[in-house]
Amino acid sequence: MVTGAKSIASLLAFVLAFFVSPTFAQDAGIVPLTNPPPHTLHLYCLSTGSIETRQNQLVAGGSWQKVSVPVPVYLIRHPAAWILFDTGYGSQTKSDFSGLLGKLVSFFMGIRWQPEDSVLAQLKKIHLPPEEIRFILLSHLHSDHAGGLRDFPRATVFLSQAEWEAAQGGRWSHFRNGQISRQWETDLRRIAPISDRRGFPYQGFDHAHDLFGDGSLILLSTPGHTPGHWSLLLNFPSGKSILLTGDAAWTKENYQKPARRGFLARHLTRHDETKEWESLVKIRKFAEDNPDLMVIPGHDPAVWSTLKKFPEYYK
Ligand SMILES: [Zn+2]
Secondary structure, three states, X not given: OOOOOOHHHHHHHHHHOOOOOOHHHOOOOOOOOOOOOOOOOEEEEEEEEEEEEEHHHHOOOOOOOEEEEEEEEEEEEEOOEEEEEOOOOOOOHHHHOOHHHHHHHHHHHOEEXXXXXXXXXXXXXXXXXXXXXXXXXXXXXXXXXXXXXXXOOOOEEEEXXXXXXXXXXXXXXXXXXXXXXXXXXXXXXXXXXXXXXHOEEEOOEEEEEEOOOOOOEEEEEOOOOOOOOEEEEEEOOOOOEEEEEEOOOOOHHHHHOOOOOOHHHHHOOOOOHHHHHHHHHHHHHHHHHOOOOEEEEXXXXXXXXXXXXXXXXXX
């Protein structure tokens, strides 16, 4: 999707790395491909714990087989910054699920987590201090995606305006929506909601945002699982493209058939079934139109087992 970086463009990108900030942050709005393509783009896949469930919760009509699903976080190295797509279960997961209610939720969800599972702990493997994470892109605000926000207090947090507006209810509303508000309430100043109105249509998706205006990191609006869910497309200088669906699709079957999630999983949190289905259909079409595209669903143990794992990376 992005042609190979030429040497001058690479040099320019290197120089720009010190000055470029996301187009989000610029009042001019999102103008795609205004910056040269990046000379470097690395994607690291980490899991920050696991959730024990049944196959028929991931996919309606599936078996009763027990499965252990990953809780992914994606670390991205772009010339302009280190970035996280989602934050998984963070260092405060134990206290997030303390108290009677928290323990019940944790038990019924089958959460398995150890302190060394947080991204914060795992980054030590590559000697990357947490303050180096400049931007966090959140697919949505569910507790298995926003849990690590507090571990990176210097990062600006981008999420969709629709997701943010839907999270403005009280504690009961957060509970009903699968959110734990203290995961983000500690510092609201760094939250930067982005309106779909600033986006542009992209290959069947109604709204997209080109993070650095270089075509390398494109957020795609995939609502339904939550009101303002985002997926992320990475276009590498090598020509390779990877789509991180987030929870728009939990598994490959969800978008390939497409197939809904299990009944309980669909109804435990508020969501929009029509929009969820439309997003699955769009992802399927996008994958069909781009046969070389690698798709990484949100919680698919089979796909996860085939991936390069941190500290290995895709480029
Ligand atoms: Zn999730």
